Amino acid sequence: MDTRNPSALELPKLLSQSTRQDTWAPRVREKNVLSSTAAAQTLANVIRPCYGPHGRQKLLVTATGETVCTGYTAAILRVLELEHPAAWLLREAAQTQAESRGDGTAFVVLLAGALLEQAELLLRAGLPRAQLQEAYVAAATEVQATLPSLVIRSLGPLEDPFWALYSVMNTHTLFPTGFLTRLVAQACWATRELDGHFNPERLGVCTLRGATLEDSCLLPGLAVAGKPCGQITVVLRGARIALFACPFGPASPNAPATARLSSPDDLMKFRKISEQLIEEQVSHLAAMNINVVVVWGEIDEKALIQADRFGIMVIQAKSKREVAHLSEVLGTPLLPYLLPPLVPGKCQRVYGQEVGESLAVAFEWDCPNTPALTLILRGPTTEGLRGTEQAAYQGIDAYFQLCQDPRLLPGAGATEMALAKILSEKGSKLDGPGGPAFLAFAQALMSLPEALAENAGLAVTNVMAEMYGAHQAGNFLIGMGTERVIDVAKEQVWDTFRAKSQGLKVVADVVRQLLTVDEVVVAKKIPTPQEDLSSNSKKAKNTHLL
Known part of the structure; x- marks a missing residue:
């Protein structure tokens, strides 16, 4: 073994020491710290309170002065004015997830931020960057290989999709989603082709202010x-x-x-x-x-x-x-x-x-x-209609994904905890840099159910310990609920396989790319002729005043 690099047994010890200020010289710390970690963490901190069904809303003031109240991650990312290139890259990856799968935008931002945070700790402990990249790729490959084994249910070709859509739509609106989910499920079922194919373009959504959500209906065309x-x-x-x-x-x-x-x-x-x-x-x-x-x-x-x-x-x-x-x-x-x-x-x-x-x-x-049907949504306020409309689109996208791949994974953070358990067990047995990288990947995955617990107002340490213990005992259907941990199979809380798998791939790609970034180099701005004239006039004015 090369003595210049720390072994798998030395890295955990170095990781525990790296948090102390006197362990490393400032020169070594600056060399190993990722330039993109701070930007990714800042972006993740903005999105984290909005994650999950108990996520909070944000008041967004757009460039045109319009005020929008929303907890939808894609809408928040669109209005943010980002300057750091790493934050731009992470936002682009999250928007790609939203456009291709319709769900999992916050998942991409939070997991990428957690993985970069863990990567920084490994680099500070002395793990070479090239080996960290290879180990992260191996961990991501292991996650993709393990994910199909966690599938618990599939939507049948003649089955009512209500139960599969409810948990997806419940994340994106403040109103009770039972009636809305039933309406969306009915519309999706009615516009489905005889061969099982579903085209989202055949289903429109129209919002009309007034009345209540229960007055929503379906219109032909x-x-x-x-x-x-x-x-x-x-x-x-x-x-x-x-x-x-x-x-x-x-x-x-x-x-x-x-x-x-x-x-x-x-x-x-x-x-x-x-x-x-x-x-x-x-x-x-x-x-x-x-x-x-x-x-x-x-x-x-x-x-x-x-x-x-x-x-x-x-x-x-x-x-x-x-x-x-x-x-x-x-x-x-x-x-x-x-x-x-x-x-x-x-x-x-x-x-x-x-x-x-x-x-x-x-x-x-x-x-x-x-278009064969239009979902007419009613509501007393414009902001409420926006949330309801977004929930309807999420349900339509989820049904489209299920028609492509009917597999469903345990929701409420259960899948992330199960993957973390598997990676931890394998990482503890691996020699070399793969072991600590697998453990770091597992730690990043566990930050997602932790965010769900925080947003639900639970005692995070206690419920995470209970959830972790249940998964260690072999029950991978335990997820994070409103008041305590829940059995996601009984509570009917699901994630679509395609959205989760694609989200993990997007995260792996963007993190691998950011790990290769050494520093951010900003080119000097070339002033336009108008700016030159204005600067000269200001100088002349200041000279005159003097």
Whole structure:
């Protein structure tokens, strides 16, 4: 054995000593400390209180000044202004997990931060960086190989998915999710293909403020929040649709071009020209056989009269996001000007629908691969609707994952504790750097059920000891509950296999990449000519004052 490197028996002793200030010289400590650990830990500390079903909410103030109350990790990561490159890399990895699997975003951030913290301790103890990377890769491979053995249940092809979706959706809303889970399960089941395939695009989500969650319902087709504005309120056959993100009528008063009028005659001419322009714009739409117009903007009364004259149904939408989604589904662009689209959207029927005291507009198709149902969500507040909407999307994504791979793992931190136990047992028997690295990986995994206990307000030391003892006794179905440890099989708390497996792979990749980073080098910013001029003017002003 190479005497220059510590053995597996020496490393635990060095790890215990590395926390004391007088053990290592400052030069050695600086050489071994990871430059990305502090940034990853800071990001993990922001996300940690939001982890799990008892996670807390955060008030986010966006760049536009909008205030959003949410506990959803992906939304928090989007608004954070990060400067450290390691934090950028970790956020990108977490967002990849959210986009590909729809769940496990907080899992990626917390586990990556814990692994980097453990890696720093190993490096301070003297473990070479190259050997640590190899040992972490071996531990991640062992985790992936062990994960299938922890699968406890699978969703049957003809089985009601309610029990499998409940624990996933319960993490993302403050409201009781029993009714919402039942509604999402019903919608997913109804839009499922005969061969078992499920396309999430066939299920839409529309939020309407008002009433309560129990007033939510399902509508056929794709529904958007809005209302028909003219005399034509329904198109029953052969709808040809144009979408606009601008006023339906004259240009906005805040437009850059402003007419200069010097007499009453000029005003009359301007009004006449404006009316002619509106008539021409609407007639061009009618010439392209457009009979439905969806507008995210103001509706001019004279333009609406012209639309009624040409038999065009005009819909005023409330949400630009919903109109953008409608644009994707229809395959027609969202235009900023009142010009006919080159390729109009097509569907079978368009009609208004009253939902309680609110209005929605439904678009129906009679062909596959198009939205078949829309989940109409009701609620008294905008913030509550956002959480409910996010929970619904999480349920839809989870069902899509289960249709791809029906396997389910124990939830509530039970899977992480079981993996930690297996890694600890193997690490205690390994020689060389693999042993301490396996133990460090296990310690990082145990930090996740610990976070669940903290957010639930439990006595962390006591419940973690109870959970650890149960797993040592061979019961890997024990997880972290609301008041104490629980049997996840009895409580029906599950994690999807695909999301967990993908999350572990993402964490392994990003940690391995960050372990190779020696230091952060920031290039000097090159000032623009405008900045040079402003700096020179400031210097001249200061000189003048002197």
